[in-house]
Amino acid sequence: MIGAVDIGGTKIAVGVVDADGVVIASDECPTEAKRGYADALNRISAMLRACAEKSGEVITGVGIGSTGPVDPLTGEIGNAEFIKEWMGCNPVRDLAERFGVKVAMENDADAAALGEAAWGAGRGRKHMIFVTVGTGIGGGIILGGRLYRGADGAHPEIGHYTMDSSGPLCFCGIHGCWEVLCAGPAMGAWMTSQAPADWPPEDFSAKRICERAREGDPIAKRGVEREAHYLGLGVANLITLFTPEVIVLGGNVMRSADLFMEQIHAEVRRCCTQVPYEKTDIRLASLGPQTGLVGAARVWHHRFRQDGEVA
Secondary structure, three states: OEEEEEEOOOEEEEEEEOOOOOEEEEEEEEOOHHHOHHHHHHHHHHHHHHHHHHHOOOOOEEEEEEOOOEOOOOOOEOOOOOOHHHOOOOHHHHHHHHHOOEEEEEEHHHHHHHHHHHHOOOOOOOOEEEEEEOOOEEEEEEEOOEEOOOHHHOOOOHHHOEOOOOOOEOOOOOEOEHHHHHOHHHHHHHHHHHOOOOOOHHHHOHHHHHHHHHOOOHHHHHHHHHHHHHHHHHHHHHHHHHOOOEEEEEOHHHHHHHHOHHHHHHHHHHHOOOOOHHHOEEEEOOOHHHHHHHHHHHHHHHHHOOOOOOO
16 A cells, blocks of 8 residues: 655645555645645654554555655755745655655656556556646656656656747746746736726636636636637647647646637647647546545556556
8 A cells, every 4th residue: 555645835635545546545734835844744744644544554655746846866855836945855765764665756747647647547558648737837748658757857847848938927937938828827817917907806716717708708718718729739739749649638727628628629730730640639637636646656656666667
């Protein structure tokens, strides 16, 4: 039974996951990164022990999916936007010492990709790209059944390639990257420049913009069309670069996928003129709210299975 740890900017989820990717027991707490890494490590350890006791199982390994850049080879957390206070800390080493088991860690988007590839919408496919669209845009790339990493184990930041160099400035320092154009906050930022003064402040979230578009609001509908356009361009670029068997789309924004999918497919047909785009399925993520925990567990299997493959 694998202990799973999903470290996010706002919450930490912990669970026990069986060999079929089923979460047997779970718990969560606010991240509260400013309380310090040592405090978080104690909370994670306590929740893991409680979940193991609740499930009646023994933890034989721990997998971690963490926000921001991480070093999967050394186990250190990098300069993560939402947990800056933990830079240089090593939960892989520390949890291995506390539990006496092997521990593996990946970026949370890579972890989710591994979970979807093994137990979700990408199951049975050797070449898959997972994209999550929420507060930001992230993703993981599976090629030949293995998680793709760059030089020195670097995680590809697919949300931060430039799509429009004259576009808005992202926190990463680049104008017009994919994330700043169509992550959830980008929908709200664009709507702020378009909506009349009497729009309620709470209606600038991606969720409310989509709801208003369904209600027929013309400005919200334009916002949804803009979102679908940039989502489609990004997906088309990934297909042109990799021509995977499947692209899996997840994250909070994609809960309104029915508003976007037709235009995403249209952009792919328009832009992918040099590759057999019809060979790439575009699917929605299927693991639901447990994606983070299931993916974290799969990180362990991927690292320590003899063949190292996702399935």
